[in-house]
Amino acid sequence: MANKITENTTIFEALQINPNAGAILQARGMHCLGCALAHGETIGEAVDVHGADLDALLKELNDIE
Numbered sequence: 001m002a003n004k005i006t007e008n009t010t011i012f013e014a015l016q017i018n019p020n021a022g023a024i025l026q027a028r029g030m031h032c033l034g035c036a037l038a039h040g041e042t043i044g045e046a047v048d049v050h051g052a053d054l055d056a057l058l059k060e061l062n063d064i065e
Helices: 011-017 021-027 043-050 054-062
Strands: none
Touching: 011 021, 011 043, 021 054, 043 054
């Protein structure tokens, strides 16, 4: 995969890499898409705020078919 989503990937970038990223984040209680910080907030920062499992989330975000 050319673009891999990491903890340093912004939410905006994750949406560009994986079109399903928004639904994945929302399913985990991260309603970051409506947040003003979404353009600059990283996946790692969102996980810190929401207490999600970073490894599990990254695995799901990178499982692009």
